[in-house]
Amino acid sequence: MITVGIDVGGTKIAGALVSETGDILKSLKVPTPADNTDDLITAVVEMVKELSSGQEVAAVGVAIAGFIDADQSEVIYSPNLSLRNEPLKAKLEARLGIDVFVENDANAAGWAEYRFGAGKDSDHMMMITIGTGVGGAIVAKGELFRGGFGIGAELGHTNFIQEGRPCGCGQNGCLEQYASGSALLDSAKELAASGTLEGARLAELQSEVDELSGTEVYKAITESDPGALRLLNELGTNIGKAVASFAAILDPKMLVVGGGLSVAGELLLAPIREAYLNHLPARGYRPEMTVVAASLINDAGVVGAADLARRASAQR
Ligand SMILES: [Zn+2]
Secondary structure, three states: OOOEEEEOOEEEEEEEEEEOOOOOOEEEEEOOOOOOOOHHHHHHHHHHHHOOOOOOEEEEEEEOOOOOOOOOOOOEEEEOOEEEOOOOHHHHHHOOEEEEEEEEEEHHHHHHHHOOOOOOOOEEEEEEEEEOOOOEEEEOOOOEEOOOOOOOOOHHEEEEOOOOOEEEOOOOOOOOOOOOOHHHHHHHHOOOOHHOOHHHHHHHOOOHHHHOHHHHHHHHHOOOOOOHHHHHHHHHHHHHHHHHHHHHHOOOOEEEOOOOHHHHHHHHHHHHHHHHHHOOOOOOOOOOOOOOOEEHHHHHHHHHHHHHHHHHHHHH
């Protein structure tokens, strides 16, 4: 049974025709229409039509960064896309005539890693996605955990620092503000502007420090620049400290680290592992989870959305 997976991001929409074994048969990418829900829906409809032309498609899964209701039909709130209480499923089904299921993007990515990627066959796993924000997904007993209202596993919006930095969710001190790609970039800009020896390489890569980009920070990391490495290390330590608490609740066997920053590999995983172990309650008396990098990276959202749609459609 072939399904279509769509991943709606803040800057681009990715889509793919996906087989039952998670293989991508055909893929497309277009820019996300800015601030216009109707245009966004039309872009998704056109993409699905193009991907499915000449194919029997069973269902469509749409992954979106935001809170999705328990019926997988409505986008309650999406911070980057200005979607509010949007009945996306009904609108897309009316235009496509196929079953559509909406899913949180981090959940879709986590599910893809569990089914076909780094977390394959690990029935109790959690995934942390470190990109612009910090996303989370939980697989418990081989099922995706969505919570009572459909919006569980928002691991990036757990409190990390009392009265800390303001977050887009309306709270203060969320993990996301101390462990996301955006947080890393802000710290790098601060360091570059500090005039210290530690910030010299970052300032050299971009003389207008406010214009410093993630690519430049990553370049400094790959050059083993001590300043950039310290910041990445701090980010990993923050993630590790937080996941030790999550492990106290969930007792997972594996943590999969995904998102754009996971390309840093061991440079990111090592401080996560170290801080996780240092903060693990009853350490030495409980089994320790393994910490691995995601393997599907850019395709996780579309593959996960397509597979979840296939399952949901078969259960109807
Ligand atoms: Zn938050």
